[in-house]
Each structure stands twice: as C-alpha cells, then as structure tokens.
Amino acid sequence: MAMQFYASPEQVQRDRSEYARKGIARGRSAVVLTYEGGILLVAENITTLRKISEIYDKIAFAAVGRYNEFESLRRAGVRMADMLGLSYDRRDVTGRALANAYTQTLGAIFSETQKPYEVELCVAQVGATPEADELYRVTYDGSVMDEPGFMAMGGQAEAISNVLRERHDTAADLQTALALAAEALGSVGGENGQTRTLTAKQLEVAVLDRRRQGRAFRRLTGTALTTLLGHESVPEAELGDVDAAPPAPGEAKPTISAASSDTEETPDEKS
Incomplete structure (x- = not known):
C-alpha cells in the first residue's frame, strides 16, 4: 500500500511564505513616501499595466508582485469604497x-488555498497635515503594518528602504521627494552593483495632493514628470489629472423628444 505524503502545518506555512516572498522579490520595486504637499507614490514600471491607482477621494493603492492578483484586489477595494460611501457618507x-x-482577504487566501497570492500592497490616505497621513503595508499572508512616513516594496526593498530612511523628510517639496524616490529605486539593479538613473519612461508616478478638494489623486506623466525629475517646479494646474474625470456637461442638450411629431399625441387628440 502506498504511503500518504505528510507535511506538518508549520512546514506548509513556511513553504507558502517562501514561495510568495520569492515571487514578490522577482518584480520591480515601488516606494511610497510622505512630503510637505501630500503622499508620493513611485513605481519602476516600463509597461502600461499600472501598479498605482486611485481607490477613493483621499486614498490610493500601490502594489508589487503578480499583476492579475493585485488587480483583482484593487477592483474589490474600489467596489467596497464606493458601496460604503454610497450607503453611509x-x-x-x-x-x-x-x-x-x-x-x-489575503489571510484567508494564504491559510485556506494551496497557492498564496504573490503580492504586497500599500493603502495610503492623505490627511490635512503630514502627521495625519496614513500608510498601511499589507503582505501576502494578511499581515498589516502602519508605516512611519515611507515604505518600499518588491525587488531589493530592504536596500531601497535604507536610502529612504537616511534622507526622508516630511517637510520636503515635491521635486525633492521625487528625486529621493527615483534615487532610491535606482540604487539597486545596476550592473556590478552600480546605481542607475531612471527616466520618466521608466517610472510610474502619482500623488495624493492634500491641498486639493475632493479627489486628491493625480497622476504625473509626460512633460510635467520630466520637468520634476530635472528638479524644476511645475505649476499646480499642470500636475496632471485623475484617471477618469467626470465628463464635461453637454452643450445645447435637447429639451424635447427627438421623435417625429406626427407620432406623438397632442392633448386634443387623446380620447
């Protein structure tokens, strides 16, 4: 009779953790840090698949790891936020x-399914002051940590965190914070341990701007991002916009039916 394979629960958990950590470490990194004007989210990304997105008015989402897994989590978060906002306030x-x-969700997946999600998430909420900003790190096994002003995920996250830890300043302006984030991401991954200089085409950048009313999320792209990476300021009006702004009101909208007048009953024709 064939013997059944047995592994202790502790060994199964260790194997799942190692599997998830290796999958996350293979991806490109992302950093999130606070600055004087809000929260900056920067990811090394050369594709059109986004790692950084808006969840709600003052809340953003950043993730590393397997795209299809963290994208499903992002969509679930948007639905949850919309439902809470509509049902309450x-x-x-x-x-x-x-x-x-x-x-x-991640805790249940890690303990109840055979394959854990290979993801690490950041949920960021901008406050009225830098002290009120909130950064939450959620890992593949459902652990959650409240980060103190900055965090790095994916790739060589520990080395990137060391750069941020030495120079992070909550009173810095946007150009300084972006330069630090780009330098931290470029401090790893070069040939023979050399640093890299990342360009606008290699970065995905967004901010939660505490000075804006309503939706605080703004995505930085194109000329504005290139200018900021060159340590030059950009007017607030040119910082970018949300991913899906409400459509502009239509002009000269008709106020009467477009149906043919001979198919409509007039009051006199009604029986």
Whole structure:
C-alpha cells in the first residue's frame, strides 16, 4: 500500500511564505513616501499595466508582485469604497478600513488555498497635515503594518528602504521627494552593483495632493514628470489629472423628444 505524503502545518506555512516572498522579490520595486504637499507614490514600471491607482477621494493603492492578483484586489477595494460611501457618507471611507479588508482577504487566501497570492500592497490616505497621513503595508499572508512616513516594496526593498530612511523628510517639496524616490529605486539593479538613473519612461508616478478638494489623486506623466525629475517646479494646474474625470456637461442638450411629431399625441387628440 502506498504511503500518504505528510507535511506538518508549520512546514506548509513556511513553504507558502517562501514561495510568495520569492515571487514578490522577482518584480520591480515601488516606494511610497510622505512630503510637505501630500503622499508620493513611485513605481519602476516600463509597461502600461499600472501598479498605482486611485481607490477613493483621499486614498490610493500601490502594489508589487503578480499583476492579475493585485488587480483583482484593487477592483474589490474600489467596489467596497464606493458601496460604503454610497450607503453611509464619503467621510466614512478610510484607508484603515480598506487595509483591514485586504488583511482578511489575503489571510484567508494564504491559510485556506494551496497557492498564496504573490503580492504586497500599500493603502495610503492623505490627511490635512503630514502627521495625519496614513500608510498601511499589507503582505501576502494578511499581515498589516502602519508605516512611519515611507515604505518600499518588491525587488531589493530592504536596500531601497535604507536610502529612504537616511534622507526622508516630511517637510520636503515635491521635486525633492521625487528625486529621493527615483534615487532610491535606482540604487539597486545596476550592473556590478552600480546605481542607475531612471527616466520618466521608466517610472510610474502619482500623488495624493492634500491641498486639493475632493479627489486628491493625480497622476504625473509626460512633460510635467520630466520637468520634476530635472528638479524644476511645475505649476499646480499642470500636475496632471485623475484617471477618469467626470465628463464635461453637454452643450445645447435637447429639451424635447427627438421623435417625429406626427407620432406623438397632442392633448386634443387623446380620447
């Protein structure tokens, strides 16, 4: 009779953790840090598949790892935030609640399924002051941590975190914060341990701007991003826009039916 394979629960958990960590480490990194004007999110990304997105008015999402897995989590977060905002009040939608929901989902997947998700997430919420900003790191096994102003995920995250730890300043302006994020991401991955200089085409950048009313998320691309990487300021009006702004109101919208008048009944013709 064939013997059944047995592995202790501890060994199974260790194997799942190692599998997930290796998958996350193979990807390109992302960093999130606070600055004077809000929260900056930067990911090394040469594709059109986005690692950084808006979740709600003051909340953004950044992730590394397997795209199809963190994209499904992002969509679930957007649906949850919309439902809470519609059912109660927009102020009731918080980054902490979303991070807790992601924690429960990833924890259940890690313990109940054979393959864990190879993802690491950041849920960021901008506050009225730098002290009120919130950064939550959610890992593949459902663990959640409240990060102190900056964090790095994916790739050689520890080495990148060391660069951020030495020079991060909550009072820095946007150009300084972006230069630090680009330098930290470029400090690893070069040939023979050399640093790299990352260009606008290699970066995906967005901000949660605390000075904006309503939706604080703005994506930085094109000329504005190139200018900021050159340590020059950009007017606030040119910083970019949300991914899907509401459509502009239509002009000269008709106020009467477009149906043919001979098919419509007039009051006199009604029986």
